[in-house]
Amino acid sequence: MPELPEVETLRRELEKAVKGKTIKSAQVKWPKMVLPKTPAEFQKKTKNKKITDISRRAKVLIIALNDGNFLIIHLKLTGQLIFRNKKSEIRNQKIAIGRGSQKGGVVGLPNKYTHVIFEFTDGSHLYFNDLRKFGWVRLVSKVEVDKLLREFGVEPLTKDFTLAKFKIILKRYPNRKIKQILMDPSLISGIGNIYADESCFCAKILPTRPVKSLKPLEIKKLFLCIPKILKFAIAKKGTSADDYVQLDGQPGDMVPYLKVYGRKGEKCKGCRGVVEKIKLNGRGTHFCRVCQK
DNA sequence: TGATATGTTATCTT
DNA sequence: CAAGATAACATATC
Numbered sequence: 001m002p003e004l005p006e007v008e009t010l011r012r013e014l015e016k017a018v019k020g021k022t023i024k025s026a027q028v029k030w031p032k033m034v035l036p037k038t039p040a041e042f043q044k045k046t047k048n049k050k051i052t053d054i055s056r057r058a059k060v061l062i063i064a065l066n067d068g069n070f071l072i073i074h075l076k077l078t079g080q081l082i083f084r085n086k087k088s089e090i091r092n093q094k095i096a097i098g099r100g101s102q103k104g105g106v107v108g109l110p111n112k113y114t115h116v117i118f119e120f121t122d123g124s125h126l127y128f129n130d131l132r133k134f135g136w137v138r139l140v141s142k143v144e145v146d147k148l149l150r151e152f153g154v155e156p157l158t159k160d161f162t163l164a165k166f167k168i169i170l171k172r173y174p175n176r177k178i179k180q181i182l183m184d185p186s187l188i189s190g191i192g193n194i195y196a197d198e199s200c201f202c203a204k205i206l207p208t209r210p211v212k213s214l215k216p217l218e219i220k221k222l223f224l225c226i227p228k229i230l231k232f233a234i235a236k237k238g239t240s241a242d243d244y245v246q247l248d249g250q251p252g253d254m255v256p257y258l259k260v261y262g263r264k265g266e267k268c269k270g271c272r273g274v275v276e277k278i279k280l281n282g283r284g285t286h287f288c289r290v291c292q293k
Numbered sequence: 294t295g296a297t298a299t300g301t302t303a304t305c306t307t
Numbered sequence: 308c309a310a311g312a313t314a315a316c317a318t319a320t321c
Contacts, residue, residue, distance in 0.1 A: 001299060059300075077299045078318085132317045134300070176311090185301075192300070242298080282313070284298070 002059060002075040004156070004190030005233035006244045006252065010081055011056045013247035014063070017083045021120040022050045030115035033130065035138040045139055046071070046118075058152040058189035062145060070145045072138050073128070078243040079135035082109060082127045109249075131243055152189040156226050161188075166223045170211050178214065178222070179207035180281050191226065194239055194261045197286045199225045201259045201270075206292045207285050208278075232257070260286035 002010075026046040028039035036042050046065070053064035061081075063071040073081065109127050110117060116128040116137050128137055140148070153169075154161050169187050173180075181187055182196040191199070200207040202225035205218055214222075238244055238252030241262050245251055255262075259269050264277035264286060273290035 003300090074300080076301075076316095130317095131319070132299085134316060173310095183300090193298095281311090282299095 001077050001192050001194065001242060002079060002238075002244045003192035003195050004059060005195070005230055005236075005254070006238035007056055007059045007061060007075065007190070008157075008234050009238045009252065010247055011054050011061055013083070014054045014061070014081070017124075017247060018051050018063075018120065018126060019054060020051065021122060021124070022048060024048075024119045024121045027117040027119070028115070029117075030133060033115055033133055033136050035136070035140070042139060045069070057149045057155070058185055059192070060149070062149075068142060070140055070142065072140055072145060072148070074136050075130070075244075076132075076134035076136075078131040080113075080127075080129040080243060080245055080249075081247060082129065082245065082249045083124065083247045084109060084127070085124045152185055153187040154189065156188055156190060157230055161227070163220060163223050167219060170214070170219065174210070174212035176211050177207065177280060178205060178209050178211055179283075179285060181211060182226070183281075183283070188226075190230070193283055193285075194241065194258070195226075195229055195233065197261045198229050198259060201287060201292060202229055204292050206289065207280055207287055260288060262286070 023046050026043050028034050028042050031037060031039055034042055036045065049069075050066040051063055052066050055062045055064070059074060061073040063073070065071065073079075075081070111129065113129040113131050114127050115130055115133070118126040118128075120126070128135070154165060170181060179196050179200060182191050182199060183193065197207060199222060203218060203222035205214065205222060233239060233254045236252060236254040236257060237246055239254040239258065239261075240251030241255060241258075260275050263275040266275050267273075268275055268288040268291060270288065270291045273288045275286055275288055277284055277286050279285065
């Protein structure tokens with residue numbers, strides 16, 4: 001799933017690929033995922049707009065246009081953004097769909113999961129794919145984008161994320177399980193299931209631990225682990241455990257470095273234990289009960 | 294065939 | 308009433 005490191009990887013690649021380019025046309029194939037609602041209106045309002053900046057807040061990509069509006073994109077669980085320079089490459093280059101990076105299931109572009117296509121004036125294309133159609137693309141004003149972004153919690157890779165702030169957040173929810181805090185986008189933004197599990201492993205804390213049971217040293221350890229894990233994952237260009245791919249359609253390189261996520265029944269990388277998987281607040285949760293206490 | 298996967302939000306329950 | 312739990316969204320895979 002695209003979480004902070006995956007979205008940040010895409011942001012950096014988009015900056016290189018499409019910043020400064022002008023949208024020639026935007027084709028909407030699945031209007032339910034797009035605002036404005038009608039493809040004609042979406043096309044009209046994006047036509048001839050130049051991309052001036054690409055930023056990110058939580059798991060949302062924010063593409064600034066030269067008319068003062070913004071294209072904001074959320075990939076949710078199975079979204080992909082893929083850029084292609086020339087038409088000839090479209091037929092040749094394959095991309096992975098649905099665990100495809102692990103198992104095959106590779107297809108060309110556009111394909112049945114392509115729901116929005118941006119064409120730029122230089123002939124290049126940006127494809128928005130989403131197998132399960134949870135993701136969205138919205139054209140919004142500055143006021144709307146500011147409102148949306150205000151609702152997210154602290155960004156864990158900025159200087160706003162301090163130990164003091166982390167402790168304040170934890171103090172508000174003494175009875176919650178620690179993983180629940182990590183996964184709550186209104187408290188800390190950008191961490192999803194993969195990096196919540198990995199952060200808990202890094203801090204040697206069981207994800208099921210009630211917040212109030214955490215000792216100051218454990219809180220500090222977790223506080224340090226979160227940015228450490230996220231930065232490492234960005235350096236590896238993200239985790240392609242399911243559908244996520246980089247902007248060029250290739251999988252990220254993070255999977256071999258995961259310690260617990262997706263490793264149920266496999267040997268722990270830190271000890272002789274075996275990675276277990278349980279359900280926690282409705283989410284699959286991985287841990288090693290020998291390494292994590 | 295049915296259970297599972299999951300980010301976010303809406304809605305139901307305690 | 309607030310906090311917590313679950314359903315919903317869509318679709319493929321186990």
